[in-house]
Amino acid sequence: MALVDDLREVRLTGFPLRSPFLVITTLVWVSAVWLFATANWIDAVRAESAGAYHAYILGWTRGMLPWLFLFPIVFKIGARHANSDFAETAKSAAIAGFLGMGGVAVYAAIAFSVGTERTPFQTLADLGMQAFLWDVVFFVLAFLFGRQMRPVIDPREFRRPDFGTLAVKSSGRVEYVPVRDILGATAQGNYIALHLADRDVLHRTTMAQLVDALSDAGFVRIHRSHLVNPTRISVARSRGESYRIVELTNGVQLPVSDRYRAEVREQLDQRALG
DSSP, X not given: OHHHHHHHHHHHTTTTTOTTHHHHHHHHHHHHHHHHHHHHHHHHHHTTOOOOHHHXXXXXXXXHTTHHHXXXXXXXXXXXXXXXXXXXXXXXXXXXXXXXXXXXXXXXXXXXXXXXXXXXXXXXXXXXTGGGHHHXXXXXXXXXXXXXXXXXXXXXXXXXXXXXXXXXXXXXXXXXXXXXXXXXXXXXXXXXXXXXXXXXXXXXXXXXXXXXXXXXXXXXXXXXXXXXXXXXXEEEEEETTEEEEEEETTSOEEEOOGGGHHHHHHHHHHHOOO
């Protein structure tokens, strides 16, 4: 269930103990209480029915108390959907909104009944729908602000993953080839031809051993005789929904067998930016 995953993510990211995030949401909450209380008091002054200013502050504090906790939760749920599609986002927002607004309504019915002769149901009826419109606005804004969050990558700290070198044994010598330079590999008898940008290097090994050596670097099998680095595929030629041939960045074309077509498509779809 999407909402369960969202709440688990909120817990794993440290709510409510992590600062300065909690400080910021608390300041937003304090600002909202002050703004609404002051506006309410000014209207009362103009109508010549104003009471003590602190009474308005206390009243709005009591009314908006749930949002002291809901602001960070809703914001983080929205942030978790920063890269989600519309359907998934809408579903999670609808479920979270229904539960959140329901909780706010129950709180208001009980909190504003204390010290009066009204029952919670009577209080809720007296408040009406208009009293909860700002709660809906708060939820939508907090969720959308969260969804706009994107991870910020400092280019000075970004490093291309380094998976080391591969000891290539052939013709009585050992050549150490950086794994990042290997575009793909093709079985040729007792050897494996490693496709580099400007040449091929023969490596005396088996395809199974090479798969084990390069799997952590993201290489995938596309054929019983071919292995490729998906990030070095420049063109994928298809027939219908299936990829038949992939072309590496150095122009080498390799066939894709039926057994591996689904995995190849999945790898390429993960690289696509939309």
